Amino acid sequence: MGCFVVVIVFREVHKAFGENKVLQGFSLDVNDGETIAIIGYSGSGKSVALKHIVGLLEPDSGEVEVDGELVHALDAAGLRALRSKIGYVFQFAALFDSMSVADNIALGLRRQGLSEREIGHRIEESLALVDLAGSEEKFPIELSGGMRKRVGIARAIALRPQYILYDEPTTGLDPVTRAMMDELMIRVREKLGVTGIAVTHDMKSAYAIADRIAMLYHGRVRQVGTVDEIQRSHDSVVRQFIEGRPEAAADAGATQASL
Amino acid sequence: MQKVITDQVAELLAGFGRLGNFVGDMARSLRDFKVWLGLTAVQMRRIGVDSLPISLLVAAFTGVVLALLSRYIFTGAVPMYFVGTLVGKAIMMELGPVLVCLALAGRVGASIAAELGTMRVTEQVDALETLAYDIQSFLVVPRVIAATLMFPVIVAFAVTAGLLTGWLTSVTLIDLSTVDFLKGLRLFYQFKDIWFGLLKSMSFGFTIALIGCMKGLNTRGGAEGVGRATTQAVVVSAGMILVLDALWAVLLL
DSSP states (O other), X not given: OOOOOEEEEEEEEEEEETTEEXXXXXXXXXXXXOEXXXXXXXXXXXXXXXXXXXXXXXXXXXXXXXXXXXXXXXXXXXXXXXXXXXXXXXXXXXXXXXXXXXXXXXHHHHHTTOOHHHHHHHHHHHHHHTTOTTOTTOOGGGSOHHHHHHHHHHHHHTTOOSEEEEESTTTTOOXXXXXXXXXHHHHHHHHXXXXXEEEESOHHHHHHHOSEEEEEETTEEEEEEEHHHHHTOOOHHHHHHHHTXXXXXXXXXXXXXXX | OHHHHHHHHHHHHHHHHHHHHHHHHHHHHTTOHXXXXXXXXXXXXXXXXXXXXXXXXXXXXXXXXXXHHHHHHHTTTSOTTHHHHHHHHIIIXXXXXXXXXXXXXXXXXXXXXXXXXXXXXXXXXXXXXXXXXXXXIIIIHHHHHHHHHHHHHHHHHHHHXXXXXXXXXXXXXXXXXXXXXXXXXXXXXXXXXXXXXXXXXXXXXXXXXXXXXXXXXXXXXXXXXXXXXXXXXXXXXXXXXXXXHHHHHHHHO
């Protein structure tokens, strides 16, 4: 076994919204430099897990640790320092619609106190990396869904983060744009060497971008392993999900509804 | 029945608790002035300058009605120069601030709640947080400070418009001379007539922006949630304006 440095840890995390118990003892280690895909049915709590890493949600019980620090125990300054190390790509990009593409990217950089010259350089560089050079003055309303997601990635990588979190990066995209997004995420990892977590239910994407895959089921990790291990899994739930067999989806839907 | 009342009182107290926490968070964010200072100027233009037309309209027509109403009340009983007194006192101390701010609860309060509510449901608020911004200093403080500072300015312009239309109505429709109108206006004038109205406007501005921000940021769900938050912001703000109006009257009159 190689020696891995664990940088993000979920330890027995429980999270409920009213009666709906979303995470029920979710535990997962993320190693430095790897990209891990968290897969699972819609509504299974994948995005909820992701939001715990940046302190957008607090666990009801359990712990989330990033770089050895408990996220929910951080004060405002600590949380700000943690967030400046993490790039977060939202499911629908969450671009600020009253701002141009350049201002969307510049916002986080201004918070880091960079000079306007350096900010301009970073904007240019990150837009070039996502193949959107020259789009600085456009507004989100003028962009397609795929372009918005790429601007979302540019906004995240402009911060030069240590970690990058993707929330459903390929959802709602056509097959060609989806393949481009996969290629882009691989490129980001290769060029910047960041540790990544991608939440997805798109198996093609998960196989393409991830070193390891963890399946979230009933609020817990059902199985975690390399892409190869997941593809050869004998676990019936994992097999049904990765093969996209509808009877499993019906079962999972019934289970989610009963939660 | 008793349980329903108890629940409603508990919910009301919880609401005040949430409001108190929100104000506390906002006060703590004042230290982050590098973020909110520049944004406040933008909000002052949006909340202040852009609200002038509706405010002037409300006050102008109030001035007309007040002058005609005074004539109706005073004819045959009170000297007509008291029209100036009634128009002046009512516009400066009560109708100017209250009617204008009720209109602004619709314009400013609804706009803040809808804007922040949309940002909340489209995850733009979460995105701001992940970019290491404090949403209080980025979104709340600029709006609350801008409204608190700009509402008295808007009301001052509106009061002036109301006085002007009251005077114009008096000289054109009531046959009252300008000298008599001004005589009535000055008759019981005190400096308090002005600062009382402006102080109230300041408190109304603070409350409207605060409630708009709170309702907007607590929006849940999609478009329906935004609609609900916007409606609640207007209704609660309007109610709070009337409560505060009475409170200021009890304390200062």
